[in-house]
Each structure stands twice: as structure tokens, then as C-alpha cells.
Amino acid sequence: MVQSVTLRRPDDFHLHLRDDAMLRTVLPYSVRQFGRAVVMPNLKPPVTTVAAARAYRERILQALPSGSTFEPLMTCYLCDGTDPAEISAGFEGHVFTAAKLYPAGATTHSEYGVTAIDKIAKVLDVMQKLGMPLLIHGESTDPGIDVFDKEAVFLDRTLKPLLEMFPALKVVLEHITTEQAANFVDADTSGRLAATITPQHLLFNRNAMFTGGLRPHYYCLPVLKREQDRTALRRVATSGSRSFFLGTDSAPHERGTKEAACGCAGIFSAPTALEAYLSVFDEEHALERFEAFASESGRLFYDLPPNEGTVTLTRERNDAPRSVALGDGKSIETFMGDGELSWRLVDHSST
Ligand code: NCD
Ligand code: ZN
Numbered sequence: 001m002v003q004s005v006t007l008r009r010p011d012d013f014h015l016h017l018r019d020d021a022m023l024r025t026v027l028p029y030s031v032r033q034f035g036r037a038v039v040m041p042n043l044k045p046p047v048t049t050v051a052a053a054r055a056y057r058e059r060i061l062q063a064l065p066s067g068s069t070f071e072p073l074m075t076c077y078l079c080d081g082t083d084p085a086e087i088s089a090g091f092e093g094h095v096f097t098a099a100k101l102y103p104a105g106a107t108t109h110s111e112y113g114v115t116a117i118d119k120i121a122k123v124l125d126v127m128q129k130l131g132m133p134l135l136i137h138g139e140s141t142d143p144g145i146d147v148f149d150k151e152a153v154f155l156d157r158t159l160k161p162l163l164e165m166f167p168a169l170k171v172v173l174e175h176i177t178t179e180q181a182a183n184f185v186d187a188d189t190s191g192r193l194a195a196t197i198t199p200q201h202l203l204f205n206r207n208a209m210f211t212g213g214l215r216p217h218y219y220c221l222p223v224l225k226r227e228q229d230r231t232a233l234r235r236v237a238t239s240g241s242r243s244f245f246l247g248t249d250s251a252p253h254e255r256g257t258k259e260a261a262c263g264c265a266g267i268f269s270a271p272t273a274l275e276a277y278l279s280v281f282d283e284e285h286a287l288e289r290f291e292a293f294a295s296e297s298g299r300l301f302y303d304l305p306p307n308e309g310t311v312t313l314t315r316e317r318n319d320a321p322r323s324v325a326l327g328d329g330k331s332i333e334t335f336m337g338d339g340e341l342s343w344r345l346v347d348h349s350s351t
Helices: 020-033 050-063 084-092 117-130 147-165 179-187 199-203 206-210 227-237 273-283 287-301
Strands: 004-008 012-015 036-039 071-077 096-101 134-136 171-173 193-197 244-246 310-314 323-327 330-333
Touching: 004 287, 012 020, 012 244, 020 050, 020 323, 036 050, 050 071, 050 084, 071 084, 084 096, 084 117, 096 117, 117 147, 147 171, 147 179, 179 193, 179 227, 179 244, 193 227, 193 287, 199 227, 199 273, 227 273, 244 287, 273 287, 273 310
Parallel strands: 012 036, 036 071, 071 096, 096 134, 134 171, 171 193, 193 244
Antiparallel strands: 004 310, 323 330
16 A cells, blocks of 8 residues: 655645635645635635736735745635736736636625626627636526525536637636536546646535534535536546646634634635545545646636655654634634545755
């Protein structure tokens, strides 16, 4: 049995870092694992301008542990009124790496999102010309659609027409959760469509939210799906295909806001993400394809150079804490903390 895996330092292509004390608390966990991260712009208020993204990037850099070379890759939150000139200035000025499309009302802090694709047609046209990736939260916001069907309906009603309307636009369908999305992205041979996959959607199906009671720490959006969906995601993630890559969607929320009558969506996986992904590749007998998923396919899609250095994981009990303290008695529950995983990232300080 393989006891140790070393790979080029990976990147996280979908990460929520938040701001202020929360940012300072969660950032070191991602820095430990990843060389770069695509940082989501759904702050309150959202990051919609070059100036706001520059300032947010500065706050992230200030919060980095000393000596860290971690690089935050900033995104722009698209609104109905987004100015195409702002997008091109941000991309050409190396502030924006990508822009994020939240259908209005689809998820946490998406109320300023896009109400219809034609509202951002000029922006998408500019992005297509620039080669700037569009990152999509792919769920229908039609209140009549069953929550478990929102992604599949989005594919048919919104994504397919969008891809036809903008035939050269680079698109990442974020955090895919269904067999339909896995097959749709897999069938595209153009190279301009890709998808990120989270650890929770590879490891759990929707039963996890209801085992013995209601379990808010397994609630995220898009919500966990059926077993056949999880199986399809595992198949494409471990296939070696360049179209699927790592994006944790680590989305920290203070415990009290999740363990509530109307609990927030989001799973905090930053302390254990890489180990959780690796356990999937281990179970699927695909350890030799882990580096493609974690360190190569994403950066190739984004036209980024390979990271310097490596990370090593060993087969031993994972000692990440069950929760991370935020001060004032508050905390964030960790995804699969407290020994639930049997792979552990070896700290560079101890190598
Ligand atoms: C994210 C968050 O909390 O910001 N929540 C989540 O469940 N994934 C928003 C998002 O990515 O949809
Ligand atoms: Zn997210």
C-alpha cells in the first residue's frame, strides 16, 4: 500500500476567504495547502470594482503568515450593471483573474447577482475577446424548481444558450454536483469549458445531511445530491481529464449561523481539503492521477505557470481540529476534522 504521496504544490480554484477576523483565522489553513487560490468576491458589499479587488487583495496579503508566497487570484462579482470597461481594465491590469456569475438569489450573498444573461451580454463579449474566464454558480433560481434539480435545469435553460451565444468564452462551471453536469462538461471537446469539484460532493451524498437528525455542517450550495451523482463526480474527477480540477468551495460560517432555524450554506474544508480529496483518489485506486486534478489541469486552464515546490501527504491519522476558534467563544466547524481522515499533509516546517 502506498504510504506517502508527493505532488507539485496545488492550487484551490474556488475559495471563500471572507474578511477581517474571519479572514485572519481561515487564511493560514489554505496557505498551508495551496500555492494560489481563486478568491470568491461575495463579500458584503460584493467586490464589483477594480479598486475594491485591489483593496481586498491587499487585506489578504496583510493577513498572510510571514514569509508566505501564497498568491490570491481575485475575481469580480458580476451585477446587471457591471461596466465592460471595468472588467477589461481589471483583467489587463492583472487585478481580476476571472469574473463570477451568481444568478441573483442562488446562494449566500448573491442578492446583487445577475437577473438575466442578456443584462451582461456586453461584459461577456469583452471577456470572450480578452480570454478572461467566467466562473458560474450553475443553479436555476426559478422558485418552482425542486432544489435537487436546480443545477440540471440551469444547464438546459441557461448554460447551453450562453455557450452558444459566446462560442469562445472560457467558462468554469463551479462546484458541480450532478451526473448531468459531469457528463455535460466531459462531453465538451472545445477545451474552453471546465468544472471544479468540492471534496464534500466527492465524499458524501445527500443522506449525510439527515443521518440521525438534521446536520447543518453538511449543508452547502449546491446541496449534496444522490449517490449516482457522487459516483459520476468521482469518475470524472479521477479520470485524468483536463476539464475537471480542484476547487474546495471552503466557505466558513460561524457555528451559530449554521446551527440555526435558517442556517447558512457553506462547508469549511480549508484545514482538511487536500487530504479529503486524496482519500477519494486513494479509494478509487487513482493516486497517480491526483496531481493532474490538484496541481495541473486548473492552472493549465487558467494559463498559469506551475507552482514552485511540492507538498507531501502521508497515510496516518489526520489531526485537524473538529473546530477552529474565532474568539469571543465563537468557532467554525471543520469538514472531517478530529481524525475522520487517514491522510495527513506533512508540514514543511517539519520536513
Ligand atoms: C458559499 C458561501 O458561503 O459564500 N456557500 C456555499 O454553500 N457554497 C457560496 C457559494 O459558493 O455558493
Ligand atoms: Zn463558493
